[in-house]
Amino acid sequence: MTATAKHEGLEMRIQIATILVGLSLITACDSGNYKSTDEAPLEATNTSSGAENGDAAAEAEMVDEISEQQMLSGPQSNAVRSAKQYLSMTGFSKEGLIQQLSSDAGDGYSLNDATIAVDSLSVDWNENAAKSAKQYLSMTGFSCDGLIEQLSSSAGDKYTVEQATYGARAAGAC
Structure with missing residues (x-):
């Protein structure tokens, strides 16, 4: 794969992310709801189905998430x-997501706010690497090593080598 093709793939992901942010902002402006403390009771109501089924782990996770958001x-x-x-739309590494949230070309949050926000989430970064790998393979071919390099490169997706390897294997490139 050429550097140009890799760059175009990354540009496409950035364009998708930019569109998503715009939609999020439109939704936030339309609802007038800007604080997560206002959302916490709503989220508790909407996500309690697992707890109603006797799933104590889901209930504990929900309580932890509400507490962290407050x-x-x-x-x-x-x-x-x-x-x-x-x-919800694409795979991101932890570092890549923090960069997207904090960059001037992205959302423009402070690095500190972006880092705290991402650290507060419960994310399976291996599964995100697999999601990213599948997206790359849906656009073009990659060798196993080439895909791992793209996923783990500081100029690429910024996954750890372990996460990138997991993702490439899960996507069937290796």
Whole structure:
């Protein structure tokens, strides 16, 4: 794969992410709901189905998430919402997500707020690496080593080598 093709793939992911942020902002502006503390009771109501079925782990996770959100500042809560939106659409590494949230070309949150927001989430970074790997393979071919390099490169997705290897294997490149 040429450097140009890799760059185009990354540009496409950035464009998708930018569109998602725009949609998130439109939704936030339309609802007038900017603070996660206002959202916590709603989330508790909407996500309690696992707890109703006797799933104690789901209930504990929900309580932990609500507690963490209530301790976050307004910008950090908004960064959490942005991060969740990104993760719902495409794979991101922890470092890549923090960069997307904090970069001037991305969301423009402070590095501190973006880091705290991402650290407050419970994310399976291996599964995100697999998601990213599958997205790359859906656009073009990669060798196993080439895909691992793309996923782990500081100019690429910034996954750890272990996460990138997991993702490439899970996607069937290795």
